[in-house]
């Protein structure tokens with residue numbers, strides 16, 4: 001058959017639209033997407049014929065499987081871009097994978113608030129306009145011991161709002177050792193510039209002394225800023241000035257002291273064998289006037305920036321026009337309220353807040369999960385080229401928090417015989433629910449600290465899928 005005749009074998013769009021399978025597809029996928037998929041699949045066959053590198057048999061084969069290909073394309077096109085994944089990396093606060101998770105009870109609260117009207121900005125006692133900032137202030141103050149508090153979109157916004165309110169067009173003194181970049185282009189010097197405050201960097205990269213701060217103070221000085229060097233540590237010949245010492249200076253010169261704590265831990269993590277991380281309460285106790293921290297790092301809540309401290313500054317911030325731009329939405333307020341309430345009882349917090357739960361998970365529990373998953377995998381996948389082991393590993397806190405901390409953990413280690421582990425890892429990522437793993441020295445690692453038991457089915461099926469694909473790839 002010549003090319004011209006091959007074209008006539010391709011079914012018409014209308015014919016395809018009439019097929020039972022395609023009609024069924026349109027019951028849950030918008031017609032436009034199905035139509036686009038039909039055209040795309042037909043065009044692909046046309047292109048091949050045009051290029052002349054396809055036999056009649058192959059054309060017929062493509063046409064035979066056309067309905068299946070259309071369905072797959074349509075399903076792919078119809079899938080949400082933002083999707084759940086399985087985090088098997090062992091990095092608990094994984095910024096690229098959405099940082100902290102929230103539990104179902106928190107979800108229920110979000111859903112109740114979002115699908116109904118609420119008192120978001122309504123004072124139920126007075127029957128008049130209220131403030132969205134009122135809902136969280138009491139609980140933040142109760143937990144941290146602060147006088148006043150407000151919540152904005154994220155911690156970057158919190159820092160900017162604090163500086164803009166307290167130091168616009170004035171100088172703010174900060175140590176050179178704390179001029180950090182957090183990632184995602186959050187750099188302290190840039191944020192300061194945007195806020196309108198003038199940065200005065202003192203000391204050197206590795207050493208800053210109290211006298212360095214003191215020498216820089218003049219009439220233009222509006223505040224002292226301390227930034228938690230969340231994601232890196234300077235080791236060796238170093239010294240920095242603690243908030244406690246800065247407090248002396250602040251008192252002497254009557255200047256406010258602001259601290260960007262980054263992670264915002266509210267409980268003493270050293271009890272759980274994790275390196276001690278200064279808590280928000282510590283900073284306030286040391287006399288810091290304004291503390292800012294993230295809602296979705298070690299706190300384990302939704303994305304938010306929490307500002308807590310002296311009431312006079314908080315009230316001023318609420319009046320700053322930037323507040324409107326940084327304002328927190330009702331989903332966040334709902335989720336944060338549930339999360340913060342857990343902190344009224346530390347045992348409840350570590351049980352209910354997924355981030356804390358994973359970080360404080362006993363090794364024994366992780367080991368048991370690993371054994372269970374290994375059994376499930378072995379029962380399902382019987383293949384000589386696929387080997388499963390349990391190995392000791394280390395999880396990370398992540399989120400730029402406690403960068404040196406290595407948490408002893410257990411991982412499923414998969415090795416493949418004569419098959420590409422890189423290809424296998426790619427396949428895991430393209431599975432219906434992508435599985436994100438670590439590839440190290442030609443083995444695939446799944447750290448059980450960050451994988452829940454209710455995800456085991458997905459993992460087993462994903463592994464099965466990836467193995468099948470990697471074998472096809474080899475052929």
Ligand SMILES: *Cc1c(COP(=O)(O)O)cnc(C)c1O
Pocket residue numbers: 154155156157182186227228229230231260261262263293294295304305399400
């Ligand atoms: C993470 C971090 C930020 C940014 O917080 P976001 O909530 O991501 O905006 C700012 N400062 C420090 C010290 C941080 O660790």
